[in-house]
Amino acid sequence: MKEEKEYIATRNACKLCNPLGACLAYKGIKGCVPLIHGSQGCSTYIRRYMISHFREPVDIASSNFTEESTIFGGRQNCHQAVGNIIKQYNPEIIAAATTCLSETIGDDIEKYLKEYKAEFPDAPDFIYANTPSYQGTHADGFHEAVAATVRSLAKRTKKNTHINLFPGMYSPADLRYLKRVMDNYKTNYVLLPDYSETLDGSSWSEYKKIPDGGTSKEAIITTADAQASIEFGAIFNKAGGSTNKNGRSKETAASYLETTFGVPALRLPWPVGVEATDLFFKTLSEVTGVEKPDEYVKERGRLIDAYADGHKYVFGKKAVIYGEEDLVLSIYRFLNEIGVDTILIASGGKSGALASEIEKLTMGEMKMPEIIDNADFEEIAARSRELKPDIMIGHSKGYYIARELNIPLVRIGFPIHDRLGGQRLLHIGYEGTNDLFEKIVNAFIEKNQESSEVGYKYM
Numbered sequence: 001m002k003e004e005k006e007y008i009a010t011r012n013a014c015k016l017c018n019p020l021g022a023c024l025a026y027k028g029i030k031g032c033v034p035l036i037h038g039s040q041g042c043s044t045y046i047r048r049y050m051i052s053h054f055r056e057p058v059d060i061a062s063s064n065f066t067e068e069s070t071i072f073g074g075r076q077n078c079h080q081a082v083g084n085i086i087k088q089y090n091p092e093i094i095a096a097a098t099t100c101l102s103e104t105i106g107d108d109i110e111k112y113l114k115e116y117k118a119e120f121p122d123a124p125d126f127i128y129a130n131t132p133s134y135q136g137t138h139a140d141g142f143h144e145a146v147a148a149t150v151r152s153l154a155k156r157t158k159k160n161t162h163i164n165l166f167p168g169m170y171s172p173a174d175l176r177y178l179k180r181v182m183d184n185y186k187t188n189y190v191l192l193p194d195y196s197e198t199l200d201g202s203s204w205s206e207y208k209k210i211p212d213g214g215t216s217k218e219a220i221i222t223t224a225d226a227q228a229s230i231e232f233g234a235i236f237n238k239a240g241g242s243t244n245k246n247g248r249s250k251e252t253a254a255s256y257l258e259t260t261f262g263v264p265a266l267r268l269p270w271p272v273g274v275e276a277t278d279l280f281f282k283t284l285s286e287v288t289g290v291e292k293p294d295e296y297v298k299e300r301g302r303l304i305d306a307y308a309d310g311h312k313y314v315f316g317k318k319a320v321i322y323g324e325e326d327l328v329l330s331i332y333r334f335l336n337e338i339g340v341d342t343i344l345i346a347s348g349g350k351s352g353a354l355a356s357e358i359e360k361l362t363m364g365e366m367k368m369p370e371i372i373d374n375a376d377f378e379e380i381a382a383r384s385r386e387l388k389p390d391i392m393i394g395h396s397k398g399y400y401i402a403r404e405l406n407i408p409l410v411r412i413g414f415p416i417h418d419r420l421g422g423q424r425l426l427h428i429g430y431e432g433t434n435d436l437f438e439k440i441v442n443a444f445i446e447k448n449q450e451s452s453e454v455g456y457k458y459m
């Protein structure tokens, strides 16, 4: 029986807000302005979180609910917000995400946007995703928004033109890695979303209301024509039971395209670690008929060499990992590969699928780590005090636990608010795995060196 908590309230949830994930996905669409349908505070929080991580300007509009709209509905605010966005930004697409408040009062964002389009046929295209935070995490919102985007725009034109790639909540550096891989395979592709430039661009001499980059509307339309879709993850947007109130929660972009247009959907784990990255390249070679380019054969070789060099520093160490469900799954798999013993896995997600996905990876041979889903950082801290890990791996929000336990924290994922360069962390592929491996090894080396009475400089 699960132990009763001493408290009932969430104090420091190991997740972020659902529409935040949707806004991240929308920032990867060319010419798009995200619109938060709810109160001003929601969009301010989302902007602040994204700006502190990506260190880029992040414009997110709000329909700015008042007491009146909370009681009588947000139709007027929605229409006014859309009108203002068109006037200020002249966007190609306006992409809406709902909030706790607008969902609680049952506002019908789809209807509002359709009404606007009927009145002003020249208005930009609209996308909308239902993203109440009490029903899911930022990762759920991200996948819901990507699915909503293809639902709104994909149309069959011709067939078998390219491969669709639907990444997880990757960093801009990860997205650039995927693009380089596809270019090296000399294969046409549509990557959705692509915020590799919009959220990690070069400096501007003049302010741009909408940053360059992102997946174009034309490209999104053609996702229906693809030869296949590759989507990365196992859990996606499974929160909220079998379906959300619109009956769509379990649908991902790839599964929608498969059901609606017959585009085969291939699901792969995040390519972190040798095994998962091998699987990615093998699948890519099978789908494209192109052999793995030599560059990646060499990259793989360097990674294996690094594993051999660093193994003695990490073998048998105990780790706590936390973050989005698909992220912790991939890190668990990678830590198994390098001989680190994962003792606790925590996620704010509550898909109910995390434990069974982890169990698959143990293959009935390894001890199951302790798993906390729907996690609160207070719970992670309490269990970590008992379990006494050697290292924590996750985003910045776990720092205070690592500090209290006097152990290293290797920062990955989102948000990274206490270091520079979160947007340029590479997690995937042989190269990203190498970076991650070296960070973990060096964290242990540094800890030993710092706590040594002898100031050695050679080992």
Ligand code: SF4
Residues within 6 Å of the ligand: 017, 018, 019, 038, 041, 042, 043, 045, 098, 099, 100, 101, 132, 133, 134
């Ligand atoms: S009220 Fe809900 S949607 Fe708004 S910021 Fe808080 S969790 Fe996110």
